[in-house]
Amino acid sequence: DWLHSRWGGKHVRQLHDLGIKVVVTYQDTRALIEDCPKLQALVGVVDHTIVHEPVEGLTTETPWATYLRQGVPARPAYPWLLSHDQDLAYEGQPILGTVGFDFPWKNYDRLAELTRELGWAFMLISPNLTLDRYAQLLAINPRLLCPGTGNMPPRGPGDFLDTPTILRCLAACTATAFMYECANTGTSGAIRLGIAARKPVYALERCRQFRDLFLAEQEDEVGRLINWVPSWRDFREVLIQSWPVTTDPAMVYLAERDSLQGVGQVYARILKEMV
Numbered sequence: 261d262w263l264h265s266r267w268g269g270k271h272v273r274q275l276h277d278l279g280i281k282v283v284v285t286y287q288d289t290r291a292l293i294e295d296c297p298k299l300q301a302l303v304g305v306v307d308h309t310i311v312h313e314p315v316e317g318l319t320t321e322t323p324w325a326t327y328l329r330q331g332v333p334a335r336p337a338y339p340w341l342l343s344h345d346q347d348l349a350y351e352g353q354p355i356l357g358t359v360g361f362d363f364p365w366k367n368y369d370r371l372a373e374l375t376r377e378l379g380w381a382f383m384l385i386s387p388n389l390t391l392d393r394y395a396q397l398l399a400i401n402p403r404l405l406c407p408g409t410g411n412m413p414p415r416g417p418g419d420f421l422d423t424p425t426i427l428r429c430l431a432a433c434t435a436t437a438f439m440y441e442c443a444n445t446g447t448s449g450a451i452r453l454g455i456a457a458r459k460p461v462y463a464l465e466r467c468r469q470f471r472d473l474f475l476a477e478q479e480d481e482v483g484r485l486i487n488w489v490p491s492w493r494d495f496r497e498v499l500i501q502s503w504p505v506t507t508d509p510a511m512v513y514l515a516e517r518d519s520l521q522g523v524g525q526v527y528a529r530i531l532k533e534m535v
Contacts, residue, residue: 261288261298261445268298269305281307281534287446291471293317308530312447313472326530329472331523332452332515336424339431347405348381354504355405357383357433357457359426360450362393365442370492372400378499381405383433387420405429423453430457434504439495440467447472452518455486458511460502462487462495473514485510 272282284306286299293300293315303309303318309325311318319327342348342355356375360366368384375382381403389406398404407421407429421429430436436454441464448469454461463470465488477484489495 264298269301272302272305283308283310283530283534285310285312287312289313289315289447290445291316307534310527310530314475326526328523328526329476329518330447330449330452331520332456332518333423333427333520335427335431335456335458335515338428340428342405342432347403349379349403353379353381353403354434355381355383355432356499357385357430357436357454357459358438358450359385359430359436359453360438362386362389365440365444367439367441368397369400371437371439372397372404374492374496374499375403376401378496380434380499383407383429385421385426385429426453427456430454431459433457433459435460435462435499435502437462437495438467438470439464439489439492440469443468455511455514455518458507458515460487460505460508461511462489462498464488464495465490482513485514 275282284302286296286302286309288296289299289311290296291314293303294317296315299309299311299315299318303322303325307324309318309322310328311325312328312330314327318325348355356371358366358368358371362368368386371384372382382397382401383405384397385407394404394406407425430453436457436459438448438451438454438461440448446469451461451463451470451473463486465474470486473486474488477486487498489498
């Protein structure tokens, strides 16, 4: 909302005056349309609206609105090959991976502490990680892996990596985790990269940004797929008892269900209808 705070209905009408149709993908959603005043104002003006989670009063009642979860990209054929030379204590050491901006509610310090306690390496892919933050996390867990641009070495602050590089790194991990503690609006894009890596995904079930995935599991006959944990204590226990897998079939299913290819086909249909 804040990023586009000055962008409103009058701009859509100006585009309409030029004969241009407008499709809005709205990210900063809430559960009720009444709690999304900017979205509510745009819906009556634009030609079609796409949201990534159910919005009561919009996706259930508006024919020119579509609920479409964020897409999951395809995983590259091969992961990175990690070895003792790349800051692992030994070949085969378990690695917990995560990706995302370095915000306090993502609990990277606690992940570093827990992985150090359990003897895991910790892979963090974070585009805004500073040198000071890198040093702090490295002091917590000396087996910290922070992929640099284009390759696993050099260690150091993050950078914006392309999606295939991110997925090759995460696919080399034993599991990924998104232990967010926040009530942020919208849905998480970072957890889609964890799903795309097709390794077990752990997440705090009380985080509001995973609402769409949680609701989808409740509607799906197969039940729980992501390893939802109610607390850090539970997370610690399941990590200790986890069994490493080359590929997690549950994440394969989620990745295929919400694939970018499938999402693209929905967008194509909507845009063709607009034309």
